[in-house]
Amino acid sequence: MAAATLPPVQAPPLETSTGTPARKRFTRQDVERMDAAGVFEGQRYELIDGDLIDKMGQKPPHPFSIHLIFDWLAGFLGTSRVRAQSPIEAAAADQERCLPEPDIAALVERKADYRKRHPRGDELLLIVEVSDSTVAFDLSRKLTLYAKAGVREYWVLDLTRRILIVHRQPEGSLYRITQVFNETDSVSLEGRTETLKVSDIL
Numbered sequence: 001m002a003a004a005t006l007p008p009v010q011a012p013p014l015e016t017s018t019g020t021p022a023r024k025r026f027t028r029q030d031v032e033r034m035d036a037a038g039v040f041e042g043q044r045y046e047l048i049d050g051d052l053i054d055k056m057g058q059k060p061p062h063p064f065s066i067h068l069i070f071d072w073l074a075g076f077l078g079t080s081r082v083r084a085q086s087p088i089e090a091a092a093a094d095q096e097r098c099l100p101e102p103d104i105a106a107l108v109e110r111k112a113d114y115r116k117r118h119p120r121g122d123e124l125l126l127i128v129e130v131s132d133s134t135v136a137f138d139l140s141r142k143l144t145l146y147a148k149a150g151v152r153e154y155w156v157l158d159l160t161r162r163i164l165i166v167h168r169q170p171e172g173s174l175y176r177i178t179q180v181f182n183e184t185d186s187v188s189l190e191g192r193t194e195t196l197k198v199s200d201i202l
Contacts, residue, residue: 027050028096046100047098055101067084070082070084077125084104089118102127105126107119107123109123125153126153130157147170150170152169162183166179184198185198
């Protein structure tokens with residue numbers, strides 16, 4: 001996904017004693033207050049490590065691939081168990097400064113409780129991020145965030161290299177299994193028989 005840090009809402013910070021500009025890190029409470037005040041009207045963002053990541057300005061292949069993945073998952077899970085660009089809860093240690101909004105999230109089951117809260121990572125079958133300019137970020141900080149949250153599978157669709165990188169079996173801040181699928185390969189969710197050809201979502 002095309003992403004950039006949103007410009008700070010406050011005045012530019014003073015430099016620190018080391019000469020490096022001070023960095024304003026937001027909490028979820030900060031963001032909720034600013035959102036309620038209309039600061040982000042018309043904008044889409046996610047909160048990662050206290051930074052507001054801009055999710056606007058996607059190039060056409062990005063939303064196109066998101067819809068293709070959504071359609072494939074909905075075909076056997078149903079539309080009620082597949083979410084596109086909706087927040088999920090990070091692990092407890094990350095929740096104060098993180099509210100990720102993955103491109104696709106597939107639920108283990110639909111719960112009435114989600115009217116009051118976002119799904120937790122351990123309540124998800126799969127998260128998918130569609131990446132072009134943010135591949136390094138999606139394969140580092142996002143990977144750590146999702147593994148710590150207990151997300152069973154994490155897929156990164158690299159539009160530039162035309163590959164799908166699949167991570168399975170979270171353990172701490174990493175995944176025990178990482179596999180790379182080329183566009184001629186087929187993939188399925190762990191334990192499921194429904195297959196997807198990578199070229200069909202590119």
